[in-house]
Amino acid sequence: EEEINTSAALIRGVASRMSAMGCDLRERGLDVYMTSTVPKGSGLSSSAAYEVLMGTMLNELFWEGRCTAVELAQIGQYAENVFFGKPCGLMDQMASSVGGVVSIDFENTAHPAVEQLDVDLHAYGYALCILDSGAGHEDLTNEYSAITNELRAVCNVFGKAVLREVPEEAFLAELSKVRAAAGDRAVNRAFHVYAENRRALAEKEALRQGDFDKFLALVRESGRSSAMYLQNVIPTGSTAAQELMVTIALCERILEGRGAVRVHGGGFGGTAQAFVPLDMLDTFKKATEAALGQDCCHVVMIRPAGGVRLG
Incomplete structure (x- = not known):
């Protein structure tokens, strides 16, 4: 224990x-x-x-x-x-x-x-940045667990184990019943999951077709849904400390409609991810670090392999 x-x-x-x-x-x-x-x-x-x-x-x-x-x-x-x-x-x-x-x-x-x-970000003219918001997420297990528990409560209304087994039409038809049983935050989180499953397929297809602008639009849409409906950007009840949301807001202001930024990982603390045009990468890095702290912006590469033995 x-x-x-x-x-x-x-x-x-x-x-x-x-x-x-x-x-x-x-x-x-x-x-x-x-x-x-x-x-x-x-x-x-x-x-x-x-x-x-x-x-x-x-x-x-x-x-x-x-x-x-x-x-x-x-x-x-x-x-x-x-x-x-x-x-x-x-x-x-x-x-x-x-x-x-x-x-x-x-x-x-x-x-x-x-x-x-097969995705080459540089070939599309973009870099992937991970931005440290300054807020850790080590003590947020309860926040992550709440998402699972609330979605499970939605599923329980229909006698199912996971939301994928509940048709969205059935969820909408029984919305008042679901709200009463699981609560409104659970309902909003379910709305996010239904839409996100569709977006994931659309993102894959956009990358397959080489339509990176469409992919970025979907990333932006996904990020907004995550913040509004999944509600995994600000820890419950936190008002004075909203580091991750400030990080996202700052990045959107700097990018001015170009690229994309969204919560990265489980959320509530930790980091944001940003797809930044190469022609503004230096400006973006300097601006974010001036506001959020030195070395908060990490320009990263996507590792092509998982766990491997070297030698």
């Missing part, structure tokens, strides 16, 4: 699940040294990446690389759900284990459908 919400819980959870799957870890171990230049709370050095790193090491050193990228992601989710105590989904783990730009369909969570997309 004392390891809940700690890195030790994630290590133990990964090892436990791999052991149950047949990896013999009895009387075996390793000393690990880790270093990273990724800033804390960036939405990039998340627990998912940590879980995949642990799973990759154990898989390569003690199990001859038998686990697939999908299995490593599922192991990470198990560790986070059961040992760490956070009811996360599988998306971050899949992104970390597969790598690159990917489209993932989770209808069958045991066998997610993964499609890698």
Whole structure:
């Protein structure tokens, strides 16, 4: 119990699940040294990446690389759900284990459908920036859990486990009943999820067609829906401290309709992501850092691979 919400819980959870799957870890171990230049709370050095790193090491050193990228992601989710105590989904783990730009369909969570997309941001004339808002999200497990719990309450009205199993038409037809049972915030969050599932498909198609302007428009639309309906930008009841929303507002003002900016990762604290035209990248970086602090703007590349063994 004392390891809940700690890195030790994630290590133990990964090892436990791999052991149950047949990896013999009895009387075996390793000393690990880790270093990273990724800033804390960036939405990039998340627990998912940590879980995949642990799973990759154990898989390569003690199990001859038998686990697939999908299995490593599922192991990470198990560790986070059961040992760490956070009811996360599988998306971050899949992104970390597969790598690159990917489209993932989770209808069958045991066998997610993964499609890698060939995307060169620089060829489109853009850079991807991650902006540190200055607000951590280490103590926000309850905020993340509330999203899951509220959406589950919506599903319970229809006797279903996940929102995907509830047709949107049925949700709209029973809206008053859902509001009474789950509350209005849950209803707004459901509106976001229904629209976001459609947007994800549209984003994938836009990238496939090479229509980056359409992709950016969808990113902007997604970000606004996330802030308005999913409500994962400002922690509940926080009025004086709204660092992430200020970061997003500042970026929109600097970009003046170009590119796109939105909440990055789970939200409530942490970072924003911005697609910035290359011809204004220097100006954008200087302006954001002048307002938010030195080195708050990180120009990043999308890693083409997930967990890998070097040498």
